[in-house]
Amino acid sequence: MSFIEPILTDEEVERYSRQLLLREIGVKGQEKLKKSSVLVIGAGGLGSPALLYLAGAGVGSIGIIDGDNIDLSNLHRQIIYNTEDIGSSKSEAAAERIKKINPGIDVKPYHNYITMENASLIIQDFDVVINGTDNFSTRYLVNDTCVKLGIPLVDASAVMYEGQVAVYMPNNGCYRCLYPNPPEGKNAPSCSNSGVFGALVGIMGSIQAMEALKVLLNIGHIYDSRLIYFNSLTGNFQTLLRKPNPNCPICSNNISKDLKYAEECDIVENKQPFELDNEVKHYEVKPLELNVLKKDKSSYKVIDIRDRDMFNRGHIEGAILVDETNLPQKIEELKSQYNLIIVCQFGKISKHIQKEYNDIGIKNIWSLDGGIINWERYNLPLVKLDKTYS
Known part of the structure; x- marks a missing residue:
């Protein structure tokens, strides 16, 4: 007599036992997660908790794309790293950490940035995308690519004490429906110029992981028609109902060929002593x-x-x-x-x-x-x- 090998191993049944008890998940749901894939773009404050919970939940394949290295200012909110990781590649250090949490998953680190040249090539291999970056050029590029490929996007942001999160499902609106073009100026609000409450990004990143898991499992009510705001000082959540914009430049019938992306400036530190000397180039x-x-x-x-x-x-x-x-x-x-x-x-x-x-x-x-x-x-x-x- 021949036997069919179960998809879940004995070790996985024990590992996910508390999750298997949930009626909406069970064995079939856990098997579905094992066959699923999620790409996390930005292994920072939002990406850190999202990656930890995705790995813990048993998502079979996790991609991590981030071209940055870890520095000391990251550690107050990017909980996936420790002090010994300073100077290391974020994507590779994060991959190593989540493999220690769950050795049974496949982790693909990309130590580079999402660009117009590689966005489709990378994103097309995943079932769901989580955007955890804090710059506008990447946010809009990821949104546009997910729309074109028909891939669900779980997007969040957090600045100072406030965060927002939404799920953009195929054919149900996108980020540009709400914000057609990126803000102008290099001083647009971000963690680097406005600051951020560390625990806030932990909450928003955890919500992103939760929503991605709900999308993969097709359970519950996802945030696909809502934009959720959270004020960490007041503790209040607010819900903004949203719908597709019939004039959206990327997901409507009036697609624009002249899409705008925010200019990103990588400022290289080049410290010079202060001198009143016109020959000195940087004051x-x-x-x-x-x-x-x-x-x-x-x-x-x-x-x-x-x-x-x-x-x-x-x-x-x-x-x-x-x-x-x-x-x-x-x-x-x-x-x-x-x-x-x-x-x-x-x-x-x-x-x-x-x-x-x-x-x-x-x-x-x-x-x-x-x-x-x-x-x-x-x-x-x-x-x-x-x-x-x-």
């Missing part, structure tokens, strides 16, 4: 130096390019608040009268702006090294208009 002012220079109000002007809320929480005395969209006009107005010092939260955006002007021959623009965060490290004075932060 950065140290906090203690700026604290002295700002007293010369006839020669120096500090331009703060953060949002008004951050400005009101604390800014350098004498600084003027300038929205990034109005910055070129303001610089043109002031550059002949003052040495200009651009200030942002962490010093990266201001550094990039300074370099752009330096490259076209404007030599009297500097950037505050390390931004306001670095200024606060030296306990230097800030003017606070919002007394809540006094």
Whole structure:
């Protein structure tokens, strides 16, 4: 007598025993997960908990795409890594971690970024895509590719204390239905320039894993017609009902051939000492130096390019608040009268702006090294208009 080998091994039955007890899952559901595949794009704050729960649940094949390496600033929210991983590839370190959790799954790490050239080639091999990136160019590219390939997308984002999550099923609307084009400007809100509450991304990433599992198992009510907002300070969830946009540039009958993607700028640190020397190509002012220079109000002007809320929480005395969209006009107005010092939260955006002007021959623009965060490290004075932060 011949016997048919069971799809689930004895070890898997024990491993998933608590999940097998659930009526909506059971043995057939667990077998379905074993045959399923999920691609997680971005192994960061959102991707970390999503990967851990997907591996624990027994998704048979998991792809991880992320071109970044781990740095110290990641660890407060990217719980899949530890201090010893600093400097390592995120995708490879994450793959190693989840293989330790569940050796029986197939893990495919991609140590690169999603681009227009490779998006379809990678995404087409998976049943569901989870987007955990925090930049707009990738978010829109992933959305558009999933629409074209007919693959469900579980998308989430988290900035400061607020997060949102939605599931975009084929033929039922997409991210561009809500937001047709990416925001303009390099200072669009993100974790890197606005900050993020670490536990918040854990919640949103866990919801992404939960929704992906529901899609794979075809159980429950997924977020396919809803956009879920969560405010971690108030603890409130809000639901926005959504429907396909008949004029969507990617998923409607009026598909646009001129789709826009946000420009991403990889800012390479190239620290130079502060010198009033036109031969120096990159100027950065140290906090203690700026604290002295700002007293010369006839020669120096500090331009703060953060949002008004951050400005009101604390800014350098004498600084003027300038929205990034109005910055070129303001610089043109002031550059002949003052040495200009651009200030942002962490010093990266201001550094990039300074370099752009330096490259076209404007030599009297500097950037505050390390931004306001670095200024606060030296306990230097800030003017606070919002007394809540006094």
